[in-house]
Amino acid sequence: MLKKLLFTFVLIVMMNGCNESKEQTQTEDRTSKEVYTVNYPLYYFTQRMAPKNVQVVFPVPQDVDPAFWRPNTEEILSFAQADLIILNGADYAKWRSTASLPESKLINTSKAFEKELIHIESADHTHGPGGEHSHAGTAFTTWLDMQQAIKQAEAIKNALILMEPEEKEHIEQSYLQLKQELGGLDKGFKNAFSDLQRPIVASHPVYQYFARAYGLNLKSLLWEPEMKIDAKAQADIKTLLVVHPAKVLIWEGKPTTENSDYIRNLGLKNIVIKPCMNLPEHGDFITQMQENLKRFKKAY
Amino acid sequence: MRDLFYLLLRYLLFYRAKIITLSLSLALVAAIPLGLSIVSSITNEHLQARAHSTPLLLGAQGSKLDLVLSTLYFSDQELPLMTYSEIETLQESTLTNVIPLYRKYRVKTSPIVGTTPEYFAFRNLQVQEGRHFVRIGECILGSDAAKRLGVSVGDTIISSPDNVFDIAGTYPLKMDVVGVLKPSATADDNAVFTDIKTSWIIEGLAHGHDKLENDPRSILKREGETLIANASLMQYSYITSENMNSFHFHGKQSAFPVNAAIVLPHDHKSKTILMGRYMSDNPLQMLIEPHKVITSLIDTIFDIKNLALFILLVILAATFAIAVLVFILSIRLRRNELQTILKIGASPFRVKMLLFGEIISVLLIASILVSISALVMNMLGDKLIYLIL
Numbered sequence: 001m002l003k004k005l006l007f008t009f010v011l012i013v014m015m016n017g018c019n020e021s022k023e024q025t026q027t028e029d030r031t032s033k034e035v036y037t038v039n040y041p042l043y044y045f046t047q048r049m050a051p052k053n054v055q056v057v058f059p060v061p062q063d064v065d066p067a068f069w070r071p072n073t074e075e076i077l078s079f080a081q082a083d084l085i086i087l088n089g090a091d092y093a094k095w096r097s098t099a100s101l102p103e104s105k106l107i108n109t110s111k112a113f114e115k116e117l118i119h120i121e122s123a124d125h126t127h128g129p130g131g132e133h134s135h136a137g138t139a140f141t142t143w144l145d146m147q148q149a150i151k152q153a154e155a156i157k158n159a160l161i162l163m164e165p166e167e168k169e170h171i172e173q174s175y176l177q178l179k180q181e182l183g184g185l186d187k188g189f190k191n192a193f194s195d196l197q198r199p200i201v202a203s204h205p206v207y208q209y210f211a212r213a214y215g216l217n218l219k220s221l222l223w224e225p226e227m228k229i230d231a232k233a234q235a236d237i238k239t240l241l242v243v244h245p246a247k248v249l250i251w252e253g254k255p256t257t258e259n260s261d262y263i264r265n266l267g268l269k270n271i272v273i274k275p276c277m278n279l280p281e282h283g284d285f286i287t288q289m290q291e292n293l294k295r296f297k298k299a300y
Numbered sequence: 301m302r303d304l305f306y307l308l309l310r311y312l313l314f315y316r317a318k319i320i321t322l323s324l325s326l327a328l329v330a331a332i333p334l335g336l337s338i339v340s341s342i343t344n345e346h347l348q349a350r351a352h353s354t355p356l357l358l359g360a361q362g363s364k365l366d367l368v369l370s371t372l373y374f375s376d377q378e379l380p381l382m383t384y385s386e387i388e389t390l391q392e393s394t395l396t397n398v399i400p401l402y403r404k405y406r407v408k409t410s411p412i413v414g415t416t417p418e419y420f421a422f423r424n425l426q427v428q429e430g431r432h433f434v435r436i437g438e439c440i441l442g443s444d445a446a447k448r449l450g451v452s453v454g455d456t457i458i459s460s461p462d463n464v465f466d467i468a469g470t471y472p473l474k475m476d477v478v479g480v481l482k483p484s485a486t487a488d489d490n491a492v493f494t495d496i497k498t499s500w501i502i503e504g505l506a507h508g509h510d511k512l513e514n515d516p517r518s519i520l521k522r523e524g525e526t527l528i529a530n531a532s533l534m535q536y537s538y539i540t541s542e543n544m545n546s547f548h549f550h551g552k553q554s555a556f557p558v559n560a561a562i563v564l565p566h567d568h569k570s571k572t573i574l575m576g577r578y579m580s581d582n583p584l585q586m587l588i589e590p591h592k593v594i595t596s597l598i599d600t601i602f603d604i605k606n607l608a609l610f611i612l613l614v615i616l617a618a619t620f621a622i623a624v625l626v627f628i629l630s631i632r633l634r635r636n637e638l639q640t641i642l643k644i645g646a647s648p649f650r651v652k653m654l655l656f657g658e659i660i661s662v663l664l665i666a667s668i669l670v671s672i673s674a675l676v677m678n679m680l681g682d683k684l685i686y687l688i689l
Contacts, residue, residue: 077434080432100434100436100497103416104397162394
């Protein structure tokens with residue numbers, strides 16, 4: 001009887017020891033810091049500047065528009081446990097308003113130009129797995145104005161330095177490099193669009209900052225590249241062209257052959273300018289923007 | 301020796317009423333100052349520990365003591381409100397981390413504390429069951445609150461109405477219990493924690509829109525595509541995955557109310573800068589060091605305690621004098637009995653030992669009672685503090 005009691009006691013002590021070492025291992029597992037981002041441009045900027053011990057995470061599936069993505073409970077918990085959460089601001093990622101995240105870890109990258117944000121009205125529409133959504137409120141593709149993108153990168157740089165002060169030099173250097181590349185793109189867009197007062201139509205209301213920054217006379221439809229241009233859509237563009245006689249239609253992605261042909265038959269050119277919201281199929285943010293620029297120059 | 305114990309036992313049993321009364325009187329008079337001392341020492345320890353672990357508190361101008369008691373111990377003091385913009389201003393200063401607190405509503409007797417997830421890391425509160433809240437409409441309970449409300453993970457609780465006579469007031473909110481915290485022997489054990497946004501929803505600053513077609517009982521009539529709702533009484537709001545996306549706030553977050561904020565400066569320099577900033581040019585808010593307020597409170601409590609102890613010690617001395625008198629009178633009353641013991645052959649030393657044994661027995665019983673009461677005070681001291689506060 002005594003032996004049994006002794007054995008049970010030893011077993012309990014050993015089990016406790018095991019649990020403690022397991023807990024220790026779990027804590028030790030996460031030696032690197034984690035930075036969560038809400039869209040691809042922010043992910044790209046952060047990754048360009050983050051030191052090696054910082055893991056940058058962009059959890060949105062590639063086929064979902066990050067602006068309208070809604071994380072599940074586990075995904076919100078992962079966000080909450082991150083060391084930094086890089087937000088776009090401008091009402092981007094609306095799930096934030098109903099989620100509980102640690103305020104001290106949130107970085108609003110568009111805070112510096114908050115007063116210059118564009119407020120819009122837009123009807124509800126549906127596309128992709130995100131379901132019905134609306135663009136009403138604040139225009140959120142802030143990074144399409146390269147000067148704003150630089151300010152967003154700067155906010156990320158400052159947050160990274162606060163988190164990893166010993167890596168300040170590396171972060172500063174990477175930021176300067178990124179700033180130079182974004183500045184080059186800004187110059188390229190400005191040169192390409194200078195004196196371009198001709199009306200342009202965009203298939204989707206996501207180019208507000210792009211149009212403002214580069215002086216485009218732009219009006220938007222609520223179209224998707226893969227949608228079927230039905231009678232209503234045809235009426236929409238024809239009505240728009242009466243008051244806004246554009247010769248170019250900007251698509252977010254490559255349109256279907258039918259859509260492309262339809263636009264060409266109306267006497268408009270098709271141009272793809274990718275807003276780069278999610279991970280691109282090839283290249284990165286900078287190369288995607290360079291390709292956008294190249295395509296526009298070619299069309300004109 | 302056995303005969304002596306036998307006589308002693310027979311005496312104690314025969315005069316049990318007298319012995320018990322005497323022992324209880326002595327125990328009671330000794331236990332009161334001892335208990336007071338234990339409780340005040342535990343109170344001191346707890347108050348100081350929580351106050352020392354909280355570097356700074358921000359609140360609207362008013363009573364510093366109310367701010368500390370309400371924020372650290374969730375006592376019932378009603379605090380003047382400030383706007384969330386004060387929290388945002390501090391957060392933007394890069395000198396500090398800020399944890400906002402909004403405490404106005406209750407679930408029965410447990411306070412609903414609206415805060416941010418940083419609170420749990422700051423107070424080192426661990427989850428015993430379930431998880432932390434991640435969305436509006438979710439809550440996590442302190443261990444005592446869970447027991448008192450009789451709920452666990454997966455259950456729901458409803459906030460108590462603000463004012464039962466205000467029929468135009470806001471609806472109570474039904475919240476999902478997603479976790480229970482490990483006991484911490486602090487005021488957190490009796491609290492219901494939610495995201496600060498959830499507490500603003502209870503306040504009526506946000507609402508969602510339910511689709512009428514989902515609840516046919518609420519439809520009065522249909523006119524083409526228009527649905528007309530009936531006057532069925534809605535008893536509470538409930539945030540579900542279906543209506544969550546429709547929940548929205550009216551007004552800017554910066555204008556929403558908070559009671560207080562725990563301010564965690566990054567270093568001593570930041571703390572000094574912040575203290576200076578609020579000391580010189582802020583007539584609306586105050587930034588205080590809670591440990592200073594608590595030290596001042598404890599000093600006052602100690603002054604009162606010392607006075608009470610002095611009075612109790614005088615009473616203790618008087619009780620002992622009465623006890624001595626009772627023993628002397630008792631010996632006089634028992635003169636014949638003691639003479640008989642001597643005549644049947646007991647030595648005077650044995651008689652003295654018998655009398656001494658009786659006194660020791662009374663003191664021993666009283667000491668045991670005092671020890672038990674001290675043990676109980678020690679065990680319940682923690683809970684007692686939060687009941688008092």
